[in-house]
Amino acid sequence: MKKLINRPEDVVREELEGIAAAHSDRVRVSLDPYYVMRADAPVQGKVAVVSGGGSGHEPMHGGFVGMGMLDAACPGEVFTSPTPDQILAATKAVSGGAGVLHIVKNYTGDILNFEMAADLAKEDGILVEAVVTNDDVAVQDSLYTAGRRGVGVTVLAEKICGAAAEGGRSLSEVAELCRKVNANGRTMGMALTSCTVPAAGKPTFELGEDEMELGIGIHGEPGRERRQLATADEIVEVLATTVVDDLPFKSGDRVLAFVNGMGGTPLIELYVVYRALDRFLKGRGIAIERNLVGPYITSLEMAGTSITLLRLDDELVRLWDAPVNTPGLRWGA
Amino acid sequence: MKKLINRPEDVVREELEGIAAAHSDRVRVSLDPYYVMRADAPVQGKVAVVSGGGSGHEPMHGGFVGMGMLDAACPGEVFTSPTPDQILAATKAVSGGAGVLHIVKNYTGDILNFEMAADLAKEDGILVEAVVTNDDVAVQDSLYTAGRRGVGVTVLAEKICGAAAEGGRSLSEVAELCRKVNANGRTMGMALTSCTVPAAGKPTFELGEDEMELGIGIHGEPGRERRQLATADEIVEVLATTVVDDLPFKSGDRVLAFVNGMGGTPLIELYVVYRALDRFLKGRGIAIERNLVGPYITSLEMAGTSITLLRLDDELVRLWDAPVNTPGLRWGA
Amino acid sequence: MGAGYPESLSMVRGFAQAVAANREYLTQLDAEIGDADHGINMDRGMSAVVPKVEALTDHDISGLFRTVAMTLISTVGGASGPLYGTVFLQLASSLKGRSEVGLGEWAEAVSAAVAAVQSRGKAQPGDKTMVDALLPAAEALQAAQAEGVPFSEGLARATKAAHGGMEATIPLVARRGRASYLGERSAGHQDPGATSSWLLMEAAEAAFAKGK
Amino acid sequence: MGAGYPESLSMVRGFAQAVAANREYLTQLDAEIGDADHGINMDRGMSAVVPKVEALTDHDISGLFRTVAMTLISTVGGASGPLYGTVFLQLASSLKGRSEVGLGEWAEAVSAAVAAVQSRGKAQPGDKTMVDALLPAAEALQAAQAEGVPFSEGLARATKAAHGGMEATIPLVARRGRASYLGERSAGHQDPGATSSWLLMEAAEAAFAKGK
Numbered sequence A, B: 001m002k003k004l005i006n007r008p009e010d011v012v013r014e015e016l017e018g019i020a021a022a023h024s025d026r027v028r029v030s031l032d033p034y035y036v037m038r039a040d041a042p043v044q045g046k047v048a049v050v051s052g053g054g055s056g057h058e059p060m061h062g063g064f065v066g067m068g069m070l071d072a073a074c075p076g077e078v079f080t081s082p083t084p085d086q087i088l089a090a091t092k093a094v095s096g097g098a099g100v101l102h103i104v105k106n107y108t109g110d111i112l113n114f115e116m117a118a119d120l121a122k123e124d125g126i127l128v129e130a131v132v133t134n135d136d137v138a139v140q141d142s143l144y145t146a147g148r149r150g151v152g153v154t155v156l157a158e159k160i161c162g163a164a165a166e167g168g169r170s171l172s173e174v175a176e177l178c179r180k181v182n183a184n185g186r187t188m189g190m191a192l193t194s195c196t197v198p199a200a201g202k203p204t205f206e207l208g209e210d211e212m213e214l215g216i217g218i219h220g221e222p223g224r225e226r227r228q229l230a231t232a233d234e235i236v237e238v239l240a241t242t243v244v245d246d247l248p249f250k251s252g253d254r255v256l257a258f259v260n261g262m263g264g265t266p267l268i269e270l271y272v273v274y275r276a277l278d279r280f281l282k283g284r285g286i287a288i289e290r291n292l293v294g295p296y297i298t299s300l301e302m303a304g305t306s307i308t309l310l311r312l313d314d315e316l317v318r319l320w321d322a323p324v325n326t327p328g329l330r331w332g333a
Numbered sequence C, D: 001m002g003a004g005y006p007e008s009l010s011m012v013r014g015f016a017q018a019v020a021a022n023r024e025y026l027t028q029l030d031a032e033i034g035d036a037d038h039g040i041n042m043d044r045g046m047s048a049v050v051p052k053v054e055a056l057t058d059h060d061i062s063g064l065f066r067t068v069a070m071t072l073i074s075t076v077g078g079a080s081g082p083l084y085g086t087v088f089l090q091l092a093s094s095l096k097g098r099s100e101v102g103l104g105e106w107a108e109a110v111s112a113a114v115a116a117v118q119s120r121g122k123a124q125p126g127d128k129t130m131v132d133a134l135l136p137a138a139e140a141l142q143a144a145q146a147e148g149v150p151f152s153e154g155l156a157r158a159t160k161a162a163h164g165g166m167e168a169t170i171p172l173v174a175r176r177g178r179a180s181y182l183g184e185r186s187a188g189h190q191d192p193g194a195t196s197s198w199l200l201m202e203a204a205e206a207a208f209a210k211g212k
């Protein structure tokens, strides 16, 4: 295992100490329990937006804390959901009296821990609504399964809901908006390499030199299918077709196209992917109106990409364009 | 070789097409010859700032084109300096009558190609000044050698000179400022893994599971020394000591600390590095006043980091803080 | 014959030891169909549990299990944190007020714990989760109680049933938890959570069988 | 005996073929002490050169070399683009107006080309660069001319000298170009640019020796 770390058990704490040192202008970090919050939280009268999940997906979520996006983020150990007491403490710390939205990615662990925390927060008189993101089209959905994972759309939901909360909307409105974003977004990802959980010390899976995993999540888990390595254009064709056909996105739709890097894939490749996606969508009559290209929801040092499409309307465009000032995403401020 | 690309020979062109598709709001891309320019260039009466170098270092330089930073960037093939005709064409395209600053990283190829281009541009009546960055302390400097490489400081110089040009300074003032940034900045880097030039198809060098390269540049070249793998804290100690002692940075100095990822290192590790650097500098009485953490000057998918320190004064802080709006670096706009 | 506080404490210690000894194994199982952290998670939790329970001065079985539950919930995270937290919370509430646990109480407590896990996690038997080890164990305990066999015999049957349930997860296609994302590819791998649940039943057997 | 336009064109073609055939080899040498692109760079350039020179209608030796130079400068990049561009620009200017090249002209032209490379790149002999192959070749040609040996013999000596110079770069510590960043670690590796320069001398020998 080759990583720029000290002891595996210290990675998350030291990362948080690094974030605290680097971004004290915008965020404050609690080390017991772990959470990252806006430096100016609680913002009185504003709905607070809180998310969280395992570490190893940076900049998500800690890097998205700040004006116009999250009020707090709760990082668990690497790829492990945070615990209820973290979520509860963060929820209390940022609650400004207008209620707290929990944006939860659909994983058994995230759901259970956020549920427990929400129950406890409600006991403390805090209004909490939870919205679950589940945009991963690689997973077959069914009532009888854990359902689809929450992946790329989570980043977009955090930005858009953060803007809405900043704009003074009520908790139920922000929650409704979050469900709208989730309902209109779809994602699929792939990996060229595995990644190594620091505490595990070796790659989660092994892939041959001419193989790739299709339909991966963001936890270094193997994908739904192993295939022969293909060109960027072919890979985009597979991912984008699955994504587009699922919603489905139709000719005339306006979308936000999000080409995400999994952590070990350099930007030069992401632009090659974006080019292919741009061409693919043009061929389907779908107009890219906004985009995001870069490593925003990662899987440690995994090489790979995911493609997220979000169907836009004027409201979503306006909220996407609203100022945001976080370590991981910033414009207009 | 596992990369999200199509044919190796098409990577740079397709990347540029991707950039053109993604960022047409801010940049325009020329494919023959290759260069990226501000959408609103030439800005009349403003000094134009142009840089360039091999591709594979994204977001540098193409991602730094936009308001408050570069007017144009000339990407060569992967790790290969651009050609004089590219540089000439870009220089002409963005020249707004107040002269053009070439920011050139100190590599034989970059120097020679920029020199030829500057000669040709002068023949066309364009005022050109070139400033060479050479901040890499891993390389021993001497009159009789190629001298030190230009690395991390280049990013900072581009931001700061871009702000100065935006603020209306003259060519000689902006060039002088660039020399000042270079004179006050130092960098050293290390790698945990090699990287693969697409056209070469295999890693430039091989490293054992318990080895690292110290004193690397940004072209996948081996470093000055191969060592036993160490912890993040130990690595930072070595890099930062070399950097600090070289200028030297002294107790009481105010600095910008730039922890750069080489392309394959995830953000979580960069914050562990930043934490160590923060502690190291505190121990030396050096105050971090601004920082930059992320993959900004990369070596394809190489895993590793470089540490750049820039001694600040009020002028540099003001210019650093000035608004910038590029795909790779953005604030205040 | 019944188990008192010392045996209950010894069960918690034994589970902690078993988890520590099988940290890599559980993690490897999770690497195959999950995210390679189950052993790490459980070990982090049980390592935190041990000093907490050693420090307890009020030697109450229900309080002991409650401490285990709260510690797991606040240190493990993931799916297993709340789920094992639920197991121990339910054991604590089923055994409230008891200073000794016999086969009947244990059978009831384990059955209630499985029911609580199912209500939290919505897993059905055959979904390839810890339920597939815990439920057969609970049923074996209930059957043993009905047959009137000795506690030690009932405990042994529970361990065996958990082991059988754990092995039976191998061919299953996961429908809950992370492994479900792999779809058909999850078949052919043993569920990590079912494996740690078997270790739990084994720890209970080893500790409680020593009770007078 | 001298080389005319056909032989000069054939030299360019031969160099392009040699570079293509040694693309991997030159790149591998560059991987060891540089950035793994010398073969790729030179091949990109010479592949662009060939159609350009095949299309020339004005069969002038100087014009031919000028086309090679301009094409290399605009397609190669890196250090080798401007440097080989300089070589061919200087050959073009030394051979201006000539329809035939003999040993004397060639010796002068190569010597001027090395001087131009040195003035552009500031490399001294022994710095572990292409100069270490080109300079011995130029000196061998000058000596051959002084001795009055046949053109073919002079060309053969130049190739041999370039080869020797190339091999002599192995133990050197680089002081110019990328390899200089490796410091002492650059010793023990053959310089890629010196290697391509030897290929150039070899191509000249093969093509010019056929001239009448």
Ligand SMILES: Nc1ncnc2c1ncn2[C@@H]1O[C@H](COP(=O)(O)OP(=O)(O)O)[C@@H](O)[C@H]1O
Pocket: A079, A080, A081, A108, A109, C030, C034, C035, C037, C038, C039, C041, C042, C077, C078, C079, C080, C081, C083, C117, C121, C122, C123, C128, C129, C130, C131, C176, C177, C178, C191, C192, C193, C194
């Ligand atoms: N809904 C569920 N009901 C019961 N057990 C579950 C459920 N989801 C997951 N599990 C169990 O949790 C185990 C995984 O735990 P762990 O790896 O620690 O958490 P995570 O999946 O969050 O990484 C699985 O092997 C499975 O036995």
Ligand SMILES: Nc1ncnc2c1ncn2[C@@H]1O[C@H](COP(=O)(O)OP(=O)(O)O)[C@@H](O)[C@H]1O
Pocket: B079, B080, B081, B108, B109, D030, D034, D035, D037, D038, D039, D041, D042, D077, D078, D079, D080, D081, D083, D117, D120, D121, D122, D123, D128, D129, D130, D131, D176, D177, D178, D191, D192, D193, D194
């Ligand atoms: N200053 C110089 N003078 C002469 N030759 C040089 C100089 N710098 C580099 N070279 C030659 O260029 C070769 C490298 O070319 P290439 O790999 O194509 O370019 P780059 O170094 O830009 O990647 C070296 O092997 C060396 O022979």
Ligand SMILES: [Mg+2]
Pocket: A054, A079, A080, A081, A109, C035, C037, C078, C079
């Ligand atoms: Mg997990």
Ligand SMILES: [Mg+2]
Pocket: B054, B078, B079, B080, B081, B109, D035, D037, D078, D079
């Ligand atoms: Mg090069």
Ligand SMILES: [Mg+2]
Pocket: C030, C034, C035, C036, C037, C038, C078, C178
């Ligand atoms: Mg797991």
Ligand SMILES: [Mg+2]
Pocket: D030, D034, D035, D036, D037, D038, D078, D178
């Ligand atoms: Mg090279």
